[in-house]
Amino acid sequence: MAFDPLQERGIPLDRQLRDWRELDVTPIDPDRADPYTRCRIITMNGIETEAVLFNHQLARHCPDTELRRRLAQVRYVEAEQQKAVNWLLPGAPSVLETTIAYEQAAVELTAWVARMEPDPYLRQAYEFGVLEEVDHLYRFSNLYEMVEHRAAEKIVDNVTEVMPGRPTRLQHRDPADGVREAYDRSRTEPLSRLHALTITAAEQQAMNHYLNVGPLQMEPIARELYQEIAMVEEEHVTHYESLVDPGQSWWERLLNHEYNECYLYYSFMETESDPRVKRLWELHLGMELEHLRLAADLFRRFDGRDPDQVLAPALPPPVTFEPNKAYLRELLAAQAGLTTLGTGYAREAHERFERMQDAVMDGRKPASERVVGDNRSVSGQEYRLETEGPHPAQARLG
Template sequence: MSFKPLEQRGIPLDRQLRTWRELDVEPIDPDHTDPYTRCRIITMNGIEVEAILFSHQFARHCPDPQVKQQLARTRYIEAQQQKAVNWLLPGVSSVLETTIAYEQVAVDLTAWVARMEPDPYLQQAYQFGVLEDFDHLYRYANLYEMIEHRKAEEIVDGLTEVMPGRHTPMHHRDPVDNVREPYDKTRTDPLSKLHALTIMSAEQQTMNFYMNVGPTYMEPIARRLYQEIGLIEEEHVTHYESLVDPGETWWEQLVNHEYNECYLYHSFMEQETDRKVKAIWELHLNMELEHLHIACDLMRRHDGRDPAEVLAPELPNVLTFEPNKAYLRELIATQLDLTTLGTGYVRDAHERFERMQQNIHTDGGAPSDQVLAEHSDRFGRDYRMETEGEHPVPELRQS
């Protein structure tokens, strides 16, 4: 049965404020919880953080005090939602364990979006990015075994393969080649807008996480790896945010944010296996329905347009966390040697790419390669030797 958020009313805003007791959610048990429950938690935290940051930016550019007040009212509730969601993660998990879970999110969320994306150009953007997140998962898996002497498979539970993707040192490109062509807001499928906002938010969360946790390690190799991949996540945020039409008004962006939250909370509520977590998804969905109606009223009053002009009348099929092994192996077989040139993709190394590679990689090599070398020295083997099949890393052709 279709779900039509524009026709549904949620919990009135003045009844959404929660007490400290209500915000004190019980965290998941990392040893007995579906890994995809953790993935849904991480995803929704990124979505809520983006909603809060967007609202702050909107307020900083808005001259109307009454609009600022309304944004502040809704934003405080969004901030409570973010705390409830993020605090579902267990405090017993190490930073590296959470990192591996973040990369599992990046891999399976982006792969699913790429499979479902109706626009070929946007689909290629997601296919390109997911092969890099795939390799980040592999590099962190090597580091995890070195530092904590455990296997990443224990975290991803076999749902996501841990093996090489596009060679991480090759992710460093001239910044101008990270900017893509935006979709056209007047012609694109509403689902494409939700996809772009979702993946941008997830990558932004990962970028922020690595920026903050990287220097908390004492091991030099860990500090270096977080620094390198943190810079690549900055590239990914540039890559994905540039897909969004810059001509969207603040009001359009506001309703898109709220609609996307309804879409994701509804999706995750439909598939959640943890009863307590599912109750939070349901509660937040009913809150977001009201946030959406508030945003729609603001758009009608201040933008002079009906939000139905830019939003889908009903939610698309639920966004689903599920294994994407065959799809990713197909991408590895066909797209591993791509890089970017301008707003497109090429298989040949070009001058800007080669110059960036020469300028950033020192004689000691990239930290992501140092991790593999140290892992091999310590254990006498490459991590991938225990995975199903090996995948050579093709090099870009010299132009």
């Protein structure tokens, strides 16, 4: 039977506060945990971080003191949820290992969204972006082998291939070509709204991760690689956030955010293999159902519409982490040579693209290229993890 979060009873807000012992959850085992459990944790950390940041922005634009108090109460719970989720990650992995886990989550989540997206224009945006995450995973995996003398197979566990994608050096584009056309909220399907919110939050989390941990690296090549990819993630946030219709009111945005959290917690509750983590997803879903009810009340009050006018009558099929190897190889063979042009895409280098390349490269080979050659010198070969036969032929831009 379809799950309609608007019809479900959640945990009352005054019963959602947890003490510090409850928030100090036992982390997953870094050696035995399902890599997709870790992907779900990373995804929900990004979603909860976005929920807190969005709530802060809404509060800063809200003139009503009583409403700001209610937003603060919900926001505090969202912050507790973020801590509980993020603290599921173990402290044993190095920063670089965590980075590879982030990239694996980005590859698999974006690939799934691209496969499920009903709108062709939006689907193209996700297809374009995921090929760049594939390459980031490849570059960081080579850095990992060179610096820590370990293989990324230990982290991705053979469910995700490590191979070149669209070369990172070709991902530095004029910011003017990073903005996409926004969907029309009056015509787009509810699932498309959820996809845009999910991937924007995931990319924002990756961008913040790189800008925070990049300066902590000791090796010069590592510092340069983190800085280079952090700038690409800035482009990605622009790429995805521009898909969202800016004409939505604050209250409609809040409603969509809360509905999306219900969707993801329900999805992960349904697909989680770790019973202990599954219980946390179930608990947080109960909390989010109440947050959604409160958001729906505010939407009715300030927008004068019923939530059923903008939300799906029931949740879509669950978001699922699963291997996307064949799909990604098909995309690489067809789209590795694309770049952006205006709000569309092009197969040939153009003036703004070339000008941007000249500006950021300044005649030097970027860290994303050097790290592979440096690892080849140290390890005897570049690092790849391919399980589906020969690597697909890749078109090269320019």
